[in-house]
Amino acid sequence: ELKVEQNPLFLSMQEGKNYTIYCNYSTTSDRLYWYRQDPGKSLESLFVLLSNGAVKQEGRLMASLDTKARLSTLHITAAVHDLSATYFCAVDITDMRFGAGTRLTVKP
Amino acid sequence: DTEVTQTPKHLVMGMTNKKSLKCEQHMGHRAMYWYKQKAKKPPELMFVYSYEKLSINESVPSRFSPECPNSSLLNLHLHALQPEDSALYLCASSQEGVWTSMGAFFGQGTRLTVV
Numbered sequence: 001e002l003k004v005e006q007n008p009l010f011l012s013m014q015e016g017k018n019y020t021i022y023c024n025y026s027t028t029s030d031r032l033y034w035y036r037q038d039p040g041k042s043l044e045s046l047f048v049l050l051s052n053g054a055v056k057q058e059g060r061l062m063a064s065l066d067t068k069a070r071l072s073t074l075h076i077t078a079a080v081h082d083l084s085a086t087y088f089c090a091v092d093i094t095d096m097r098f099g100a101g102t103r104l105t106v107k108p
Numbered sequence: 109d110t111e112v113t114q115t116p117k118h119l120v121m122g123m124t125n126k127k128s129l130k131c132e133q134h135m136g137h138r139a140m141y142w143y144k145q146k147a148k149k150p151p152e153l154m155f156v157y158s159y160e161k162l163s164i165n166e167s168v169p170s171r172f173s174p175e176c177p178n179s180s181l182l183n184l185h186l187h188a189l190q191p192e193d194s195a196l197y198l199c200a201s202s203q204e205g206v207w208t209s210m211g212a213f214f215g216q217g218t219r220l221t222v223v
Contacts, residue, residue: 033211042198043151043214088150096141096212098150 002027004091006099013079013106021074021102023089032065032072033090037101043088047074079106114199114215122223123189129218131182131199140182141212142174143198151198157182158204189222196220 003026013019023032031050035043047056049065049072056063060083062075072089084106089099112133121127131140139158143151156164157176165174171193173185182199196219200212 035214040196040219042216045211045213048211096153101148101150103148 002091002093002097004089004097004099006089006102008102009100011102011104013076013104015080015106015108016078018078019076021076021087021089021104023072023074023099025070025072025089025091027091027093028067028070029091029093030065030067031092033092034063034072034074035088035090035098037086037088039086046087076104079104081106081108112199112201112213112215114197114218116218117216118219118221120221120223121186121189123191125189126185126187128186129184129197129199129220131184131201131215132180133201133213134180135201135213136179137201137203137213138179139202139204140176141200141202142182142184143200143214145196145198145217147195155184186220189220191222194221 005024007022033048034046036046037043047063049063052067054065060077065072074087084104086101086103088101091097115130119127141156142154144154145151153166154168155174160176160179171188175183196217198217199215202212203210
């Protein structure tokens with residue numbers, strides 16, 4: 001059974017700091033997705049990573065995928081309060097499974 | 109149009125009621141999904157329709173009954189629900205039965221409360 005593990009589950013950051021969220025998965029896949037969810041809201045697609053070594057950047061967020069290690073990272077650079085949200089990774093093989101989510105709080 | 113539209117946004121129903129959730133997309137996607145999300149948890153896959161046929165049913169109780177009348181519409185019929193079924197129900201769509209290069213697009217969800 002596919003397992004998707006994220007860590008940390010909770011992350012409290014100061015504005016301006018850098019940090020990385022990790023997503024490990026248990027079965028070979030070359031497709032990994034990152035989503036953002038604000039409280040009470042739906043999921044917003046952030047990144048789609050489709051091959052080993054894929055790296056994508058949008059603003060202060062950068063995502064990468066290492067399919068050999070079955071690991072994806074979401075790096076946050078110089079965090080700002082607007083980045084406070086829950087971030088999910090998801091892996092798609094025969095079904096689509098989400099990690100538990102990382103609840104990020106950015107404090108002034 | 110890159111939207112997935114869900115109605116209603118909020119629903120309160122009694123345990124003996126019958127209600128339906130609706131989902132619509134006009135992106136030409138051939139796969140549509142229902143997810144259930146409890147508070148502070150990740151979305152859990154319930155059903156997948158691919159080319160209007162049910163392809164995945166994640167052992168969901170029969171009090172939840174999906175229906176895909178056409179490639180743009182997806183319904184979730186609810187009957188005799190329990191309070192523990194209260195959750196955010198998310199509809200999503202994707203180009204094919206796997207998310208491929210665009211991933212999945214999610215609707216705003218229906219916040220369901222069973223009383």
